[in-house]
Amino acid sequence: MTIAVILLTFFSGLAPAGVILFTERTITAVAGSLDSGELQSTAITSASLLIAITMAAFTLNIIDSYVQSLLQVKLSNKINLDIVRKATSLELQHFESSTTYDSLQRATSEAGSRPYQLFVDALRVLSGLTSLFSVSALLFAWNPWIAILLIVSCLPAFAAEIFYGRVTWKLEHDRAAKRRWASYLQFLTTNDRNVKEVKSFGLGRLLIQRVADIQRGFYDVDKSVEGRQAKVTALAGLLNVAVSGVAIIIAVRSALEIGNVGQLAGTIAAVTAVQSGASGVFVGLGQLFEHKLFLGELFSFLDTPHDVIKSGTRSIPRELKSGITFENVSFTYPGTDKAVLSNISFTAAPGEVIAFVGRNGAGKSTISKLINRLYDPTSGRIMLDGHPLAEYDISQLRSTVGVAFQDFVQYESSVQENVTYGAVNYLDDRVVSAVALNRAGADFVDELPSGLETRLGRWFEDSHQLSGGQWQRVAIARALAGDSQIILLDEPTAAVDSETEALLFRRLREVTQGAICFLISHRFSTVRAADKILVLENGNVVEMGDHRTLMNNGGHYASMFAIQAEGYQDVETNTRK
Structure with missing residues (x-):
């Protein structure tokens, strides 16, 4: 398809030269016929060829437009898929850095249009060069100075395109963080997960004002830049018009000297064609330079190193024997100096339930990230059945770990997929999802309008919203859906009632036999x-x-337990009173 577009563009670029040549010959032949009083056959032939070339050029343009529209869709789809593929290949630490989000913003903001525009402007340059060389060849034969003058007159416009292309790119590059902030503010006002607080606290006007302030700031800067560019472009355009006027005067004088009206008509048409071709080439080159700068952001994101967490090659055993051992594990998050974990050592055997407790920020959730190899320890090592965790194939490792994070995702999809996203090999297996939901105590699914096929959330038609506790049980079911030998549950009962909590842990004991269950609460x-x-x-x-x-x-544990128990006792005493 790409080659077809290039060929169509090339032949379309030849059309102006053919039109000009046979226009000149037709007019010359007609003028000769008028002088002789007899119709010359060359006039009919030239006119016929002129009509044929015009029709061919029109047909080529229609075909070219059709093929380009298809190519635009394909190219845009491919680039967007490349961005998604790259994003999914990045590790957690990338998404805990503002640098990644700025890079992603710069990449996605132009992904839909810039690659295609680069191709279109490259074609414009090709077409312009084809027209320029073919028409200039005619013009050089008639009057070389006119051709040279016209080409040189387009250089100021080319310089302006290069200069303001860099200015535009620099503005957008520096705006990435602010554009993300504006998008985030808009996101707060446009989905059901935030609207309760936005309405309750009356944040709508404040958020709108902040978005408007950002947009106004962008507009003021753009207005200033566009104003300066418009002045420069106008001056360059006036120069082109003046040069065209001089070229036409030279052509008229030359025609009067040699008495060739056809050549005069051809020269005037060639002046327009050369100027248009030269302008198209130089403006296209300027645009290509600007596209290159913007696409540099896209390729910079696509080139982001993604193998920060190196995968091993060892296969996960079918059945764990000795389990997991932390040996003096310490960890510091990238970009920070404070250690989150310091010399942690413990062993978790198959069939054991290991619980982590402590104040917020004590490092509990970080341990689950290390077990799942979302991060690697800064020092020390984690062993799995006597071998370093880093030696195991990372895909196999993560597939054998069932995890329910504290900030679990509420997928706007069916109940079936919400569960089997935790075991994608069983995506459509209703038995797997039903068993997992039963283990998680999610009996409410039977009462939903379409059972397992009920779409959850509020973002799409015919969907059904769950309560916080119901969503949490779906998340736990997702963690229990696969053949997991390691289960990580981070605050799994934070949103469920005490009765459901008791039921859940009775079932957990039953369903996790032989597996290691890590519990954070x-x-x-x-x-x-x-x-x-x-x-x-x-x-x-x-x-x-x-x-x-x-x-x-x-x-510490006894003290924290007593404080929490005292709270329950106070509530019970007040209730009795």
Whole structure:
């Protein structure tokens, strides 16, 4: 398809020269016929060829337009898919950096149009060069100075395109963060997950004003730049008009000297064609320079190193034997200096439920990210069945880990897919989803309008919104959908009632036999049944043991448990009163 467009453009570029040549010959032949009083056959032949070339040029333009429209869609789709593929290949640490979001903003803002415009302007240059050389060849034969003068007169416009192309790119490059902020503010006002607070706190006017301020700032700068560019473009255009006028005067004088009216008509047409061709070439080159700058942002994003987390080659065993061991593991998030974890050591055997408790920011969720290899330890190592975790194939590792994050995703899709996204090999397997939902205590699915096929959320037609607790049970079902030997549950009962919580953990004990279950929670009613509880404080394990042992020790765990229990007792006492 690309080659077809190039060929069509090339032959279309030859058309102006043919039109001019046979216009000149037709007029010359007609003038000769008038002088002799007899109709010359060359006049009919030239006129016929002129009509044929005009019709051919029109047909080529129609075909070219059709093929280009198809190519635009294909190219835009490919670039957007490339961006999505790249984004999915990046690791978590990329998306916890504002630099990545700025790069993504710059890449996506022009992805839909710039690649195609680059191609179109390249074709414009090709067409312009073809027309320019073919018509200039005629013009040089008639009057070379006119051709040279016309080409040189287009250079100021070319210089202006280059200069303001760089200015435009620099403006957009520096605006990436502000554009993201404006998009985020608009996002806050346009979806159901934020509208409750926006309405309750009356934030609408404030958010609109902030978006308007950003847009006004962009407009003021753009207005100034566009104004300066318009002045320069106008001066360059006036120069072209003046040069064209001089060229036509020279052509008239030359025609009067040699008495060739046809050549005069051809020269006047050639002046317009050369000037248009030269302008198209130089403006196209300027646009190509600007596109190159913008597409540099796209390719910079696509070239982002994605193999930060190196995959090993060792296969995950079908059945874990010794389990997971943390050996003096420390971790510091990239771009920060403070260690989140310091010399953490523990062992988790198959069949055990390991709970992590501690204050916010103690490092509990970070441990789950390390187990899933969303990050690698800064120092120390994690062992799986006696081998470093980094030696295992990362895709196999993540497929054997079922995870429900604290900030789990609410997919605007069917219940079936919401569950089996956790086991994509069973995407359409209704038995797998039904079993997982039963394990998670999500019995409410049977009451939904279309059962497993009910679309969840509010963003699409015929969808059904769930409560927070129901969404959480769907997320837990997703974690339990696969053949997971390691299960990570981060605050799994934060949004469920106590009855559901008790049911869930009874079932967890049953369904996770032989698997390692890691549990992160602030609710001690959740963690007290764990086989081993690790108490984290400032990134250190300060206590370890089961509930009974830790209570007898009277340390951090016992203190936090007593505080939470006291709260429940106060509520119960007040209720009785």
